[in-house]
Amino acid sequence: MPEGHSVHRIARQFDRNFVGRTVEASSPQGRFVEGAAVISGRSATEVRAVGKQMFLEFDDDLWLRVHLGMYGAWDFAGEILVDPTIASANGRMGQTNQRGTDLDAPILDDAGENSLTSIGAPRRARVHVRMSEQTTGLADEGDEWPPPVVGQVRLRLLTSTTCADLRGPTACELQTPDEVAATIAKLGPDPLVDDVAEGEERFAAVVRRKPTPIGLLLMDQNVVSGIGNVYRAELLFRARQNPHTPGREVPEDVIRELWRDWVRLIAIGVETGQMMTMDGLDPASYRKAMASRDDRHWVYHRAGLPCRVCGTSIVVEEAAGRKLYWCPRCQA
Structure with a gap:
């Protein structure tokens, strides 16, 4: 999508x-x-x-x-x-x-x-x-x-x-x-449309009262706008957050960092046209990642492959009809 x-x-x-x-x-x-x-x-x-x-x-x-x-x-x-x-x-x-x-x-x-x-x-x-x-x-x-x-x-x-x-x-x-x-009133905040600080408050207020797993909340367009399957998996890994944790049990600082990271990643996506989610790459690795999705993401589409951080096999499971990729060790 x-x-x-x-x-x-x-x-x-x-x-x-x-x-x-x-x-x-x-x-x-x-x-x-x-x-x-x-x-x-x-x-x-x-x-x-x-x-x-x-x-x-x-x-x-x-x-x-x-x-x-x-x-x-x-x-x-x-x-x-x-x-x-x-x-x-x-x-x-x-x-x-x-x-x-x-x-x-x-x-x-x-x-x-x-x-x-x-x-x-x-x-x-x-x-x-x-x-x-x-x-x-x-x-x-x-x-x-x-x-x-x-x-x-x-x-x-x-x-x-x-x-x-x-x-x-x-x-x-x-x-x-x-x-x-x-139609717009029903949508969650979009970092490229709404005031970023106000968007953070709206997002945090909804997440911290929801019993729904955070992995589902990030895909709910009424909670936050624009996040799909790729960005969901990558945001959660970058935050080292278990996707099954109920929203109201996710630490406040993690909730806010998820929003701030989304602000960063969507700006990169608009500028480059690619869902680049890896940081700190040297020039050669950056060019390789920009040219190939397989080298661009931490966990997305990497089921069964070793985690780039800890070596544990990346898991894929179905969540609300979509594939969810995550590392069971880094995101335990």
Whole structure:
């Protein structure tokens, strides 16, 4: 499932490439025909990301709400203006807590997690994009425009130079401003949206009164926004916290450090496009980790492999229908 950093990256691309422009909308798949007809011909005026949901506003207080869910993704084609706060056009990755890395050389992820052409559920990019800081035209002279529809596209949003195709979302619906406000009000704090200090207090207040295991609370979007399976496992390991401990039994300092670590990790995720959760890597190890998920995480997707700290085999179990990875020694 796409986690919070992906949705914020998507929102930033929409802000640079769609806000302020007239949009043609269609539903090639046929499942959002009426909604697309209402959008088509309007200008995009604002975009917001909260946790795993994106809200795109059009003229006359019309909002499009998209929740990618498990399998959703946006594919971009045409001219893409790259937000300077995220990975640059040539694949350059920003440096957050590492030193000495060559920032001028591209670091390409083997799973496409850092792609600016297809953001969401992992998939091979289906479209060709020219990404730049300046508008210079379409991808290549002679390329078909608009690009042909490939697969099941729920919604296509098109400007004169940029195309965005939405595939496989859990939710794609039009909302009024009041409905948007109601949707957001149900969500837990998002470090990139809410005041960080206030968010910490909200998060801590909920966790310390809940009998629910902390490993489930971190995945509850009503408790905290944006955390998915990868970040859940990694946050708990970094805190050396047993995932089965009831929230109300987790020490106060650990609760607060979980929030503060989430503030750090989501910022790295938005900047790099990758869920980098390991610290203190030398330049070579950092580049290797940025290029491969297998070298990027402490415990996620490492079932049966030795813990990077103590050597104990990493355990995987099912928790509320999702796989939970943890070290039974470090997180005892």
